[in-house]
Amino acid sequence: MRDEALNEITCREFVELVTEYFEGALSARTQNQVEEHLVMCRWCTTYADQMRATVAALRALGSDPPPGDPSAAVLAELQRRREGPR
Amino acid sequence: MIAYKFLRSGRLGPFSGFHWPDAGVWVRSGEDRACGRAGIHACRVRDLPWWLADELWEIELEGESDVYEHKIIARAGRLRSRVEAWTTACADEYAEACAWRARERAIEALGRAGHESAAVRLAASGTLKELRTMAGHLADERPDTRISLLMAQDAADCARIHAAPTAAYIAAHAARRIDGPPGYDAERDWQSSWLARRLRLDHGAA
Numbered sequence: 001m002r003d004e005a006l007n008e009i010t011c012r013e014f015v016e017l018v019t020e021y022f023e024g025a026l027s028a029r030t031q032n033q034v035e036e037h038l039v040m041c042r043w044c045t046t047y048a049d050q051m052r053a054t055v056a057a058l059r060a061l062g063s064d065p066p067p068g069d070p071s072a073a074v075l076a077e078l079q080r081r082r083e084g085p086r
Numbered sequence: 087m088i089a090y091k092f093l094r095s096g097r098l099g100p101f102s103g104f105h106w107p108d109a110g111v112w113v114r115s116g117e118d119r120a121c122g123r124a125g126i127h128a129c130r131v132r133d134l135p136w137w138l139a140d141e142l143w144e145i146e147l148e149g150e151s152d153v154y155e156h157k158i159i160a161r162a163g164r165l166r167s168r169v170e171a172w173t174t175a176c177a178d179e180y181a182e183a184c185a186w187r188a189r190e191r192a193i194e195a196l197g198r199a200g201h202e203s204a205a206v207r208l209a210a211s212g213t214l215k216e217l218r219t220m221a222g223h224l225a226d227e228r229p230d231t232r233i234s235l236l237m238a239q240d241a242a243d244c245a246r247i248h249a250a251p252t253a254a255y256i257a258a259h260a261a262r263r264i265d266g267p268p269g270y271d272a273e274r275d276w277q278s279s280w281l282a283r284r285l286r287l288d289h290g291a292a
Binding site for chain 1: 100101137138139152154155156157249251252254255262267270
């Protein structure tokens with residue numbers, strides 16, 4: 001639960017906010033709260049680092065389409081499975 | 087305006103990753119958005135406990151600034167000089183001081199609950215390791231003061247693993263548990279005063 005009197009966020013709230021934080025979509029007040037939390041919480045800092053690494057790795061994959069015609073390959077596989085072993 | 091700024095090793099912004107130029111070189115938020123969201127983030131002395139990082143710098147701010155509860159955001163800033171007294175050893179010293187403050191709160195909690203002999207035993211702990219062990223032991227013995235005792239134990243743990251911001255956070259919450267929100271504020275004031283005194287910061291700064 002958020003401690004309104006202290007304007008702090010919890011680890012659970014950080015996890016919920018992390019995507020918006022990376023996108024710069026939080027209000028100034030909430031962003032301050034997130035960053036204050038990160039200073040003192042090593043677990044959430046590690047989580048944020050892991051999230052950043054994941055995002056970077058996914059971006060590095062690029063957007064090239066898979067080779068061949070995936071829909072044809074998927075349909076062929078489904079057909080093969082429906083027919084079952086012979 | 088003169089204020090302070092914590093950076094990661096190598097003059098890196100803790101959140102932006104912005105590489106701050108040499109001291110004396112102005113950074114303006116409109117020209118280099120990588121330096122931080124909407125401006126140059128800095129601390130007053132009273133804000134220091136919230137933003138601890140590897141390096142502490144004195145920073146000169148220019149232009150209008152937005153004042154938040156625990157920070158200032160200005161349009162432009164330049165590093166002036168590094169506060170050399172802020173070192174890993176100093177951070178450890180600060181963390182340990184915070185752990186002992188958390189112990190004092192636990193002693194107070196025990197005293198208020200009428201556990202005088204337990205309070206004396208906790209007060210006798212002379213090292214962080216002893217504090218950790220005794221607080222944990224008493225937390226099992228005295229369940230009505232368990233949370234204050236576990237806070238003291240956690241603060242000792244944080245000091246031992248060099249987690250100064252977390253030790254300070256726990257000490258502030260330990261004070262809040264005893265004295266409510268004014269206790270929290272007073273503890274944060276104590277922490278900023280400790281830093282200002284130990285680092286010989288210019289009280290004329292922001």
